[in-house]
Amino acid sequence: MRVSIRRPLSGLLLATLLFAFFQLAIAAVPDGWQPIGRSMDANGINNSSNLAKLPKGALGPSGDLFVVWEEQLSPTRQEVFLLRWNGSSLAEVAGSASHGGVSNQNELAENPVVAVDSQGRILVAWDAREEIGTFQVYTRRFTGGQWQAIQDVSDTPSDSLHPQVAFSPNDVPHIVWQEETLIATNVMAKRFTHGAWEEL
Numbered sequence: 612m613r614v615s616i617r618r619p620l621s622g623l624l625l626a627t628l629l630f631a632f633f634q635l636a637i638a639a640v641p642d643g644w645q646p647i648g649r650s651m652d653a654n655g656i657n658n659s660s661n662l663a664k665l666p667k668g669a670l671g672p673s674g675d676l677f678v679v680w681e682e683q684l685s686p687t688r689q690e691v692f693l694l695r696w697n698g699s700s701l702a703e704v705a706g707s708a709s710h711g712g713v714s715n716q717n718e719l720a721e722n723p724v725v726a727v728d729s730q731g732r733i734l735v736a737w738d739a740r741e742e743i744g745t746f747q748v749y750t751r752r753f754t755g756g757q758w759q760a761i762q763d764v765s766d767t768p769s770d771s772l773h774p775q776v777a778f779s780p781n782d783v784p785h786i787v788w789q790e791e792t793l794i795a796t797n798v799m800a801k802r803f804t805h806g807a808w809e810e811l
Contacts, residue, residue: 647676648701656694656701657682671727674698679713679723679735690714691723691737704733705758713751713758714739722773728782736764736774736786746770748788764801764808765790771799
């Protein structure tokens with residue numbers, strides 16, 4: 612499986628997932644889509660034979676495309692990787708697509724998402740299974756030219772899944788996710804202020 616991206620002649624961008632000979636998500640798109648970098652090569656932008664899936668993309672303030680996906684490194688390890696298209700090449704952001712990537716937890720990280728604020732600061736979120744068996748939602752921010760420490764945003768006794776992230780107009784990070792207990796499924800939300808995630 613490979614992760615690939617194309618853009619139309621107008622410059623809009625779309626992340627796509629390709630499996631075998633079937634190209635998903637852009638099958639109905641009119642002619643005019645152009646490959647971005649090496650994204651249509653045999654191994655896609657992930658450039659490996661590993662199972663890579665569930666790509667998500669976000670545009671930065673200068674129009675750069677940031678793409679995240681989950682990649683299976685072994686039967687028991689799946690990590691979150693990120694690449695940035697700067698208009699001429701696809702490149703890592705401080706080791707974001709090698710070794711353990713952004714997540715680097717040696718766990719089953721999945722369902723990654725990405726957002727970029729007006730200053731170009733990156734926020735990546737995903738869910739991963741902990742040793743005790745529940746899934747938790749994690750985030751990692753790229754600020755000041757480096758990746759900050761991974762944060763357990765949900766920190767609950769039940770399964771926290773499928774995060775989504777966004778920035779407010781004044782660049783405050785927000786996150787929502789699905790919380791599954793034995794009796795109900797609910798939606799949770801937090802925002803990042805004063806150096807910590809707090810409930811809304």
